[in-house]
Amino acid sequence: MAKLFGTSGIRGLFNAEITPDLAIKVGQAVGTFAEKNEVVIGRDTRTSSLLLENAFISGFESTGGKVIRAGMIPTPTLAFAARKLNSIGVMITASHNPGEYNGIKLWNNDASAFRESQENEIERIINDGNFRKASWDQIKKSSSEEFVEEYINFVQKSVEISKEFKIAVDCGNGATAISSPLALENYASELKTIHTETHGIFPRGLEPSKENLKKLSALVKKSKSDIGIAHDGDGDRVAVVDEKGNFVERDRLLAMLMKNELEGTSGHTVVVPIDTSKIIEDVAAEYSAHVVYSKVGDVSVAEYLKEKKGVFGGEPSGCFIFPKIYMCPDGILSGLKMLEYLSNEGKTVSELNKEIPHYHTQREVVKCKPDEKMKVYEKLAKKVEGLWGTGAQVSDVDGVRADFSDGWVLVRPSGTEPKVRITVEAKTKERASELLKKLS
Numbered sequence: 381m382a383k384l385f386g387t388s389g390i391r392g393l394f395n396a397e398i399t400p401d402l403a404i405k406v407g408q409a410v411g412t413f414a415e416k417n418e419v420v421i422g423r424d425t426r427t428s429s430l431l432l433e434n435a436f437i438s439g440f441e442s443t444g445g446k447v448i449r450a451g452m453i454p455t456p457t458l459a460f461a462a463r464k465l466n467s468i469g470v471m472i473t474a475s476h477n478p479g480e481y482n483g484i485k486l487w488n489n490d491a492s493a494f495r496e497s498q499e500n501e502i503e504r505i506i507n508d509g510n511f512r513k514a515s516w517d518q519i520k521k522s523s524s525e526e527f528v529e530e531y532i533n534f535v536q537k538s539v540e541i542s543k544e545f546k547i548a549v550d551c552g553n554g555a556t557a558i559s560s561p562l563a564l565e566n567y568a569s570e571l572k573t574i575h576t577e578t579h580g581i582f583p584r585g586l587e588p589s590k591e592n593l594k595k596l597s598a599l600v601k602k603s604k605s606d607i608g609i610a611h612d613g614d615g616d617r618v619a620v621v622d623e624k625g626n627f628v629e630r631d632r633l634l635a636m637l638m639k640n641e642l643e644g645t646s647g648h649t650v651v652v653p654i655d656t657s658k659i660i661e662d663v664a665a666e667y668s669a670h671v672v673y674s675k676v677g678d679v680s681v682a683e684y685l686k687e688k689k690g691v692f693g694g695e696p697s698g699c700f701i702f703p704k705i706y707m708c709p710d711g712i713l714s715g716l717k718m719l720e721y722l723s724n725e726g727k728t729v730s731e732l733n734k735e736i737p738h739y740h741t742q743r744e745v746v747k748c749k750p751d752e753k754m755k756v757y758e759k760l761a762k763k764v765e766g767l768w769g770t771g772a773q774v775s776d777v778d779g780v781r782a783d784f785s786d787g788w789v790l791v792r793p794s795g796t797e798p799k800v801r802i803t804v805e806a807k808t809k810e811r812a813s814e815l816l817k818k819l820s
Contacts, residue, residue, distance in 0.1 A: 383503070385502075387677030387679065387796055388678060388795065389484055391796045392482075404436070407435070407437060407443075408440070408443060408505075408506075408511040409439075409502045409506045410470070411440045411512055414445065416466070417443065417444060417445040418447075419440060419445065419448070419468045420448040420461045420462055420525075421470040422454075422458035422461070424452070424554060424613050425452060425579070425613070426482055428482045429473070432484070433472045436470060437449075443512040443514055444512065444514030448524070448525050451526070454559050454615030455473060455485070455555070455616045455708070456713065457527055457559060459471075459491040459493075459707075460531045460534060460706070462487045462488070462489055462491060463491040465489075469489075469491075471485045471486075473485060473555070475616060476587040476697075477797065479580065486499070486502070491708045492708070495679065496680075532559060535705075536716070538702070538713060540724075541567050542723050543723050544568060546568070547719075548571075548607070548608040548609070549561055549715075550573075550574050550609070550611070551611055552612065554614060557575070560611060561576065563715070564715065564716070570603070572605060582613070588611060588612050588619035593619060596608045597626070600624075601624070606623050607622070607729055608620065608622075612698070615712055616708070616711055617711045618633075618698050620718055622728065622730040626730065628729065628733055631656060631659050632659065634694045634696055635736045636721060636736065637718065638660065640724065641692040642669055645669075646669075648692075649671075651672045651673075651688060653673065653674050654775060654779070655676055655792070655803045657741055658739055663737070672688050676778050677695075677795055678699045678701065681695060681699070682701055685703050685707070686703075695709075739805050739807060740807070741803065741805045742816050743802065745801055746760070752798075753793050757779070757791065757793040760800060760802065761791050778792055779792025787812060788804070789803070789804050789818075790803040804819075
């Protein structure tokens with residue numbers, strides 16, 4: 381069997397790679413693995429999510445396990461519920477992937493995602509097929525519980541926001557459609573919302589990218605909002621549009637939220653993945669903070685945060701973790717944290733953006749067939765290796781990265797999709813284009 385877990389749980393095309401049969405087996409494996417044979421399970425708005433939830437529950441209950449259904453909720457709400465109940469959390473979602481995808485992500489009772497070692501054990505149990513089996517009189521009935529209101533109170537108490545803002549929010553018809561507007565309304569003099577349906581049909585790409593947020597940008601300008609906030613399919617990501625309707629580039633948003641966490645401190649550790657801009661090193665130096673690089677994926681960022689006792693971690697994808705609060709990447713909390721930053725600084729989003737150093741970053745995606753991904757990666761990796769003789773420093777934390785005095789190049793296979801990702805960065809646009817051309 382091919383490896384099930386990628387950089388963020390199990391994910392693939394519904395009824396091709398992600399089937400009801402697989403969901404049953406994952407449920408059986410989790411029931412066999414769990415010391416406390418109890419899970420809380422949630423799902424995003426995808427049309428296939430309830431079906432896969434029911435399949436997982438069937439497998440899990442066959443081991444004698446107890447299930448608490450949390451319903452349609454964002455991933456961070458599910459992680460919050462897992463911590464509250466001291467249980468394993470199960471989220472049926474494919475996050476930012478299109479509607480034809482789905483997946484399963486597992487959470488520990490401290491609201492952190494399953495570590496790679498735990499995922500490997502689940503996979504081993506599935507491959508062995510030696511599942512725990514309950515007798516007829518050991519089968520438990522599932523129950524339901526609401527967590528949204530308590531979760532919203534939790535994230536609101538985790539921030540200090542002293543003023544109101546005109547806010548526009550785009551939920552992409554994903555799992556934040558209810559929760560994010562509810563969390564934001566306390567801090568809004570005016571709140572505009574778009575894409576807050578929960579029928580599982582998505583009007584835009586679920587990744588909150590510049591290309592997918594044109595409608596939000598137009599709404600911010602039309603409504604004269606102070607900020608636009610957007611989410612992906614399950615709510616672990618956030619993106620921001622400034623008061624002029626301009627998309628805030630992801631590395632720059634990462635730097636802003638890091639500055640908010642580091643303000644007034646010195647010498648702390650932050651964790652970011654290997655594909656992150658050198659902006660982070662420059663900003664961290666202002667606070668004598670130490671930057672640790674991890675593999676790409678919020679699972680790896682969270683592992684390093686625990687190990688290094690970091691105070692903040694995040695990815696350019698829009699996933700941000702605030703360990704003082706909890707270990708789940710949380711797009712709703714991150715939106716509130718951005719309001720906290722605006723409130724603390726008394727400046728606009730665009731003014732704060734101007735304070736961040738500037739590099740020229742170019743990212744490209746090479747799409748390929750799933751069975752050809754590693755061949756494509758290896759071909760590109762050899763081109764990166766060819767640059768090593770030019771005085772580059774090399775890292776193989778995740779993929780292959782070559783660092784030069786004036787820029788860097790990274791090639792890595794996607795952990796969730798049939799793609800190979802190329803990232804280049806340099807002090808000038810011309811140098812970035814030159815580095816990218818060497819890989820074409």
